[in-house]
Amino acid sequence: EVQLVESGGGLVKPGGSLRVSCAASGFTFSNAWMSWVRQAPGKGLEWVGRIKRRADGGTTDYAAPVKGRFTVSRDDSENTLYLQMNSLKTEDSGVYYCATERGETGEDYHYYYFMDVWGKGTTVIVSS
């Protein structure tokens, strides 16, 4: 069974740091692009960042609100994705989901990416 399980959430003070993890099973993790998506209380889904697979350069991209403060990394030997969050702000509070990004070739021969497997999320609360 394809599964993603997030962990590591908790309560942290503004300005503090936290690392959350996402354990993957049931698929070849090293072949997957992976993203983090969050949902602040009462708000919608917000993409946080992504890491490509090593074969595609292993590069990362980030949303503007977290760029320079958050780092997405992966350990393919442990099938685990990480999100290191530094200089946390109250507005970073929310549920953090990891998701696989998979692509398929459409009928028009373009390659389309989508997030098809999601974890259940881990809750981060930034508060004094």
Next chain:
Amino acid sequence: DIQMTQSPSSLSASVGDRVTITCRTSQSISRYLNWYQHKPGRAPKLLIYAASSLQSGVTSRFSGSGSGTEFTLSITSLQPEDFATYYCQQSYSTPLTFGPGTKVEMK
């Protein structure tokens, strides 16, 4: 960045109704548009990718259409399990962006 809007922001419907949600983007994204369903306390669920392709295992009551800057998600014969919030998401360029969501509530 590509901005996303959805309309309506919420709607009330009854079991058996047909529901249509519209997503618009600030620039043309061809067919790089996905739809997700999200229920409180649950993981988001992919419904439609590439604007109109039904994700494996998703009921055919869901369908998607559109290209360029305007897209729609339709739900035929709404069922109790369909009451949820629906999000569109563009995969044309980073930063990836989601629409603000449409909450489908029971009338």
